[in-house]
Amino acid sequence: MTISLAQLRRCSVAVDIGASRTRIYLKNQGLIVDEPTVAAVNVRTGALLAVGTDAAVMDGRTPEYIRVVRPVANGTVVDIDMAQRLLRQLVGNKLRRTWRRRPTMRAAICQPFGSEPLAQRAAVETLSGLGARRVELVDTLVAAAVGCGLPVEQPEATMIVVCGAGTTQIAVLSLGSIVAAETVAVGGNAIDHAVVQHLRQHHAVHLASRAVRPLHLMLSGTGGLAAGPAEVHGRDVVSGTTRCVQVDTDRVRHAIATPLTAILDGIGSVLRRCPPDLVADLGERGIMLAGGSALIPGLESMIREATTVPVHIADRPDTCAVQGLGAMIEGKVEPMYLDPMAP
Numbered sequence: 001m002t003i004s005l006a007q008l009r010r011c012s013v014a015v016d017i018g019a020s021r022t023r024i025y026l027k028n029q030g031l032i033v034d035e036p037t038v039a040a041v042n043v044r045t046g047a048l049l050a051v052g053t054d055a056a057v058m059d060g061r062t063p064e065y066i067r068v069v070r071p072v073a074n075g076t077v078v079d080i081d082m083a084q085r086l087l088r089q090l091v092g093n094k095l096r097r098t099w100r101r102r103p104t105m106r107a108a109i110c111q112p113f114g115s116e117p118l119a120q121r122a123a124v125e126t127l128s129g130l131g132a133r134r135v136e137l138v139d140t141l142v143a144a145a146v147g148c149g150l151p152v153e154q155p156e157a158t159m160i161v162v163c164g165a166g167t168t169q170i171a172v173l174s175l176g177s178i179v180a181a182e183t184v185a186v187g188g189n190a191i192d193h194a195v196v197q198h199l200r201q202h203h204a205v206h207l208a209s210r211a212v213r214p215l216h217l218m219l220s221g222t223g224g225l226a227a228g229p230a231e232v233h234g235r236d237v238v239s240g241t242t243r244c245v246q247v248d249t250d251r252v253r254h255a256i257a258t259p260l261t262a263i264l265d266g267i268g269s270v271l272r273r274c275p276p277d278l279v280a281d282l283g284e285r286g287i288m289l290a291g292g293s294a295l296i297p298g299l300e301s302m303i304r305e306a307t308t309v310p311v312h313i314a315d316r317p318d319t320c321a322v323q324g325l326g327a328m329i330e331g332k333v334e335p336m337y338l339d340p341m342a343p
């Protein structure tokens, strides 16, 4: 995927439609949508009942005739029609009015590194169906690096790890391009799954999906919750009744270490493919962690111990890809011009 900053400046909207959340940035306005990529549909009539947060709270609590659907998997739009209905509903009149005023509207969208041509086409079709006359595809890794404030245009190495819901993308960038990169099929969902499996096997309780996040907070000792033994409510796998269990957070940390190791393998593989000069740069600059799952407890320290280089978490890790793409469409990113007359 090659990015032309000049083409991006002509876009009016930047979109990051992920497996977990959808973010939309409107030129001169900023982030206008940051909602779960979820829709609730009446399967009898086909009517859209709710989208975003309203649909996400219905997940796991619906009667038979309502289905909660996710039109994006692993960063790829798998249901174009549903994705369009979801986006249309999320942006509401705000964007629709802008799009009507500008019939030659252009849009930019984040794409996971190494996405297949079919996945790229699905992304283009989704936005074209909403009225975009031209759609620019930008690597999530480049957009996130810009959003984190990394000097991607400079002739020095920057390493970024974007840990999303379905995948983790890892890259070393220099001179505005990807030098080496890899996508690992492990993200927040796999970590949540490891926590749920651990409780099922060791405590015989089935954890509700919404109970996983508070457990994450306990593991990291943030959100005012102390680390240590944690009390968790779940459904007994045998009797089906609700039960409260005392969970040893150290053991949960151990359970999530296995999927996290796959991310470490990916980082090692990218570093091995990098020229030594760039790897030397990383010793000083370190690795930037972005994506919502960058906040998973233990990920930062695990990467620091395995690579022995500093690891930083972006200020707003979850939104930095769309903010970076937003900065590009606003024309805030300057390309590096080489002056042939320079001594």
Ligand SMILES: Nc1ncnc2c1ncn2[C@@H]1O[C@H](COP(=O)(O)OP(=O)(O)OP(=O)(O)O)[C@@H](O)[C@H]1O
Pocket: 017, 018, 019, 020, 021, 022, 074, 075, 076, 163, 164, 165, 166, 167, 187, 188, 189, 216, 291, 292, 293, 294, 295, 296, 297, 317, 318
């Ligand atoms: N504070 C937190 N602690 C742990 N995990 C978190 C936290 N906040 C968000 N997450 C996880 O981050 C993931 C969502 O991240 P993000 O919004 O970057 O994903 P996405 O861009 O939709 O996914 P993908 O890039 O895989 O398509 C979810 O799996 C969520 O559980």
